Amino acid sequence: MPAKFFLKNLTVPSPCTEDWNRMKGNDQVRFCEHCDSSVHNLSRMSPNEAMRLAAGSNGRLCIRFERDSTGRLARSRARNKLHHISRRASQIAAGAFSATLSITSAVGHPSTSTQSSPLNNSRGAAISQPVTRVGSGSSVVGAVTDQHGAAITSASIALFNDRTNLALYTTPDFGGHFRIDNLEVGMYRLRIEAPGFVAEEGGLYVQAKDTRADRTLRVAGPAENVEVVSESSERIVSFSGGMVIASPEHPFVLAAQQDDLEELASLISGVDVNMRDKRTSTTALEHAVRNANREMVQLLLSAGAKVNDRDSSGETPLMMMDKDATSDLVWDLINAGAKVNLKDKLKNTALMSAASANNLDALRTLLDVGAEMDIQNDEGRTALMIAASEGYVNIVRALLLAGANLTLTDDNEDDALSLAIDNDHWAVIRLLKSKGAFETVALGEEKPNP
Numbered sequence: 099m100p101a102k103f104f105l106k107n108l109t110v111p112s113p114c115t116e117d118w119n120r121m122k123g124n125d126q127v128r129f130c131e132h133c134d135s136s137v138h139n140l141s142r143m144s145p146n147e148a149m150r151l152a153a154g155s156n157g158r159l160c161i162r163f164e165r166d167s168t169g170r171l172a173r174s175r176a177r178n179k180l181h182h183i184s185r186r187a188s189q190i191a192a193g194a195f196s197a198t199l200s201i202t203s204a205v206g207h208p209s210t211s212t213q214s215s216p217l218n219n220s221r222g223a224a225i226s227q228p229v230t231r232v233g234s235g236s237s238v239v240g241a242v243t244d245q246h247g248a249a250i251t252s253a254s255i256a257l258f259n260d261r262t263n264l265a266l267y268t269t270p271d272f273g274g275h276f277r278i279d280n281l282e283v284g285m286y287r288l289r290i291e292a293p294g295f296v297a298e299e300g301g302l303y304v305q306a307k308d309t310r311a312d313r314t315l316r317v318a319g320p321a322e323n324v325e326v327v328s329e330s331s332e333r334i335v336s337f338s339g340g341m342v343i344a345s346p347e348h349p350f351v352l353a354a355q356q357d358d359l360e361e362l363a364s365l366i367s368g369v370d371v372n373m374r375d376k377r378t379s380t381t382a383l384e385h386a387v388r389n390a391n392r393e394m395v396q397l398l399l400s401a402g403a404k405v406n407d408r409d410s411s412g413e414t415p416l417m418m419m420d421k422d423a424t425s426d427l428v429w430d431l432i433n434a435g436a437k438v439n440l441k442d443k444l445k446n447t448a449l450m451s452a453a454s455a456n457n458l459d460a461l462r463t464l465l466d467v468g469a470e471m472d473i474q475n476d477e478g479r480t481a482l483m484i485a486a487s488e489g490y491v492n493i494v495r496a497l498l499l500a501g502a503n504l505t506l507t508d509d510n511e512d513d514a515l516s517l518a519i520d521n522d523h524w525a526v527i528r529l530l531k532s533k534g535a536f537e538t539v540a541l542g543e544e545k546p547n548p
Contacts, residue, residue: 118162123317127244127294135160136244136317138294236281236304240311241274242290249274250315253292254489254522257302259284267491267525291522294318346375346385354382354398357389363397371401379410387415387431390422395430405434412442417451425463438469445475453481453497456490461497471502478508486514486530489523494530504535 118137121128127138137160242253255276257266261284270276281304288311291297295315302311346352350369353361362382374381383403386394399405406414416436419428432438441447449469452461461481465471472480482502485493494514498504507513515535518526531537 123294127317129317130160133160134246136246136248137162235279236283236306237277237279237308238281238286238288238302238304238311239275239277239308240313242270242276242292242313242315243274244295245314245316250292250295253290253295253315256289257281258287258289260287261285288313290315345378346380347377348373348375351375351378351380351382351385354385354389354394355380357385357391357394359391359394359397362394366397366401371398371403372407374409381407381409383407383415384409384418387418387423387427388420390420390424390427392424392427392430395427399430399434405431405436406440408442411444413446414440414442414448416440416448417442417446419448419451419455419457419460421455421457423455423457423460425459428460428463432463432467438464438467439473441473441475444477445473447473447475447481449473449481450475450479450484453485453490453493454488456485456488456493458492458496461493465496465500471497471500472506474506474508478506478510480506480514482506482514483508483512483517486523486526487517487521489518489521489526491523491525491529494526498529498533504530504533 116130116132118128118139121130121137123129123136127136129135130137139162238257242250242255244250249270249272251270251272251274253270253274255268255270255278257278258264259282262282266278268276268278283304283306286302286304287299288302289297289299290313292315294317296318298313298315302309346355350362350365351373352375353365371383372381381403383395383398383405386398405416408414414436416428416431416438417440436448438449439447447469449461449464449471450473452464471482474480479487480502482494482497482504483506485497504514508517512520513535515527515530515537518530519537
C-alpha cells in the first residue's frame with residue numbers, strides 16, 4: 099500500500115485523552131505512562147516513514163497526527179528545523195560517514211570488488227553492496243526495536259570496516275529485522291540511528307557464522323534531538339489514539355483489497371468493475387495495483403477496468419504502485435493505455451510515486467517509456483528531490499544516469515543535495531556531489547559537512 103493511500107485512509111476511532119505535551123520524549127516519539135507505550139507523531143515523519151512504522155506494528159500502534167483545515171495530514175518541513183542541537187557527532191561517527199561509500203569501488207584492498215546486489219532482507223531493497231571475495235562469507239543479522247520491543251522500521255544501519263575501507267548501508271524490513279551478507283571475519287563498527295531516537299554506535303566482531311546484532315534504541319530527550327517548527331496561521335487539529343485503516347464495504351472491492359483473487363473472480367460476473375466503494379471511494383483495480391497482484395490486474399483489465407480512472411486525489415492506478423510492483427505489472431498498465439505523465443491534484447506523477455516507493459524496476463520502466471524526469475509537483479519537487487530526501491541512493495543514481503536536472507529547486511529553494519543534507523542521507527550526499535552537485539548555504543543557516 100503506497101504511503102499516500104495509507105495516510106488518506108487513517109482514522110482514530112477512539113481518540114486518546116492523554117496530553118501529548120506532558121509526555122516525555124521529543125517531537126517524533128514520546129512515552130505515555132498511562133498506556134505504558136510509545137506514541138509516534140506521524141506529522142513529524144515522511145509518508146514512507148509513517149507507512150513503514152505502521153507496517154511493522156502488527157496492528158499495535160499508538161499514534162498522533164495533525165490535520166489542517168482541508169483535512170489533509172499536516173507535516174513539518176525540513177527547512178523549519180534546527181539541525182542536531184546539543185547532539186554533536188563523535189569523531190568516530192564523523193569518520194564513519196567519511197569512509198568510502200558502497201556506491202564507489204573499494205580501494206586499498208586487492209581482494210575486494212564492488213557489485214550491485216540486493217541485501218538479503220524481506221523487503222529485497224536493492225543496495226550497492228561491496229562483496230568481499232575472501233573470507234567465509236559471514237553475515238550480520240539483527241533487529242532494531244524501541245525500549246518496549248516495538249520494531250523501528252525507520253532506522254538507518256551502517257556497517258564499517260576501516261581496514262578494508264568498506265561501508266555498507268541498509269534499512270530494516272517491516273518487522274525491524276536486517277541482514278548484511280558476504281562479510282569477512284573481523285572487526286567492524288556498527289551505527290544505527292532513527293528519527294526520534296538516540297543513535298547507537300560501537301564495535302562489532304563478525305564471526306565465521308551469523309553474528310547477532312540486535313539493538314534497542316532509547317527515545318531521545320529534547321536536548322538530544324531538537325526541532326523548531328514554524329507556527330502556521332492555518333487551523334491545525336491534533337488526533338491521538340490507536341489507528342484504524344478503513345476497509346471497503348462492497349464484497350467485490352473488499353476481495354481486491356484483501357488480495358483474494360479467487361473471491362474476486364467469483365464475484366466479477368455482472369459487476370461494474372469500475373465501481374467505487376462507498377466507504378473508501380476505491381476501485382478493485384486500485385487495490386490490485388497496490389497489492390502488486392499482476393494476475394488480478396490482468397483479469398480486471400480484460401473485464402474493462404479503466405486504466406486512467408482517477409480517485410478523489412486525482413491519482414491513476416499507475417501512480418499507486420508500491421515497492422512490490424514489478425516492471426511486468428507496469429507494462430501491463432502501459433499496454434492497456436496508461437498515460438505515463440499524468441498528474442494528480444498535487445501535481446505528482448507515476449515517476450514520483452515510483453521514486454517515493456523506492457521501486458527501482460518500476461522507475462526504470464517508466465523512464466524507458468518516456469516518463470518526464472524534471473516535472474515538479476505543487477511543492478516544486480521532482481522525482482530526484484523526492485528520492486534524495488528519502489535517502490534512496492539507487493533511485494537517485496538511476497535518475498542521474500537518465501539525465502535528471504541537479505539544479506532545480508523546490509518552493510523552499512532546496513535542491514536535491516540540500517534535501518539529502520537536511521535528512522542526513524550520507525550515501526546520497528556523496529553520490530550527488532560526485533555528479534557535480536554543490537552545496538549552497540543560506541546566510542545564518544548551519545549545515546552539516548559530510
